Each structure stands twice: as structure tokens, then as C-alpha cells.
Amino acid sequence: MREVLERNLVAVEERVRQAAARCGRRREEICLVAVTKTFPPETLLEAYDLGLRDFGENYVQEWEKKRATLQGAVPGARFHLIGHLQSNKARRAGEIFDVIQTVDSVKLARRLNELGRQLDVLIEVKLSGEATKAGIAEEELPQLVEAVRDCSNLTLLGLMTMPPWSEDAEASRPYFRKLKQLAESHGLKHLSMGMSHDFEAAIEEGATMIRVGTALFGRRQRP
């Protein structure tokens, strides 16, 4: 398994490097967030041993269990919540994650702020009309940006989005471009966008964080 992961990581790094080179960006500008959802703590440890330090998980409870197993075994690692967060789980999430990428309401931002712990956050924006997707609508973004900036315990890093699924990476590009425009209009630096199949396009459009699961760890079983 470790050998497979090592090979996959080399391949992902090569793709990242080439995409960055194509648009004149430096590799260091792009944070590779390894998405470990549904994989056991051992997988996370292997990735850590190979030098990965940023990890993405989707569910508070799942990460809580894995975290208990890992204890202090991964010093310096940063854990990002990349799945939808319900307000009633905000407290726990704020305790066990370092970055919350999916802030999508004023209520949630305030709950996180009340914890009194310094947290890095991103706002998840819904750029497609899909009813099932999480994220704040573009029209409501200015209000939420302002509210998060008023939260003294939250540092607003930038925006995150997830375009509608398509096999074709080019279909994601307009959404990436749009997110970049929105971030610029609010003076925000970070853009979390791009997954296994479309992160090259995301990098070309300015991604500073890419969230990669399948290309590193293989296909997931349904949770």
C-alpha cells in the first residue's frame, strides 16, 4: 500500500508541477490537501511519513475517531474540515480541526467564533444552482465575508468551492475562474478548488489549495 501511495504522490506532484509551470506559478504557492475521508488512520500515517502535512476530512465524527487513534503521532499536521458543517457540530469541529473550509452561514461563523480558539476558515461558495450542494449563494457572500471578518477568533483565508461533478475538467474551469474573481473582489488570498480530476485547471485559474483524495489513495468505498 505504501508503495502505491508513494507512486501516486510522485504522479500527483508531477501534475501539480506541470500545471504550475504552464501558468508561471511556483509550486510553493499551492498547498496539497490530502483528502483521507473513509480511509483508516494508517493511511494517514503513511501519507504523513511521505511528507504530507495537510489533510482533509469530511465528517466531524469520522475524524474524531481517527484522531483518537493517532494521538500525538502526527506533529505539525494541519487538519481541514472540507465537508458541510451543521451548527450543532460546530463546537466539536472547532476543537479538532485547524482549518474550517466550509463556513457557509453567519450563524455557523458566530458559533465557531464563540469557542474562543483561533481558527483559520474559508467560506464555501455555491456557484451552481444545484439544490443538494452546500455553500453560500454568491449574492449573500458580501454579508458573510463582513460577518466573518467581525469574528475576532476567526481568520478568513479565502474561498472554497466544489463545481458540479463532470468527468471533463474543463467543465470546472468557469467555476474556478468565478471563485477567483469573487476572492479578488473581497481582497482574499486563498482559493481552495480542484480535486483529483480537475486540479490542473484549478491551478491554472489560481488555486492555492487543492483537495486531492482518489489520485493519492485510490477509489473510496462508499461510507
Ligand SMILES: *Cc1c(COP(=O)(O)O)cnc(C)c1O
Ligand atoms: C472527497 C472530496 C474531495 C476529494 O475528491 P477526489 O476526487 O477523491 O480527489 C475534495 N473536496 C471535497 C469537498 C470532497 O468532499
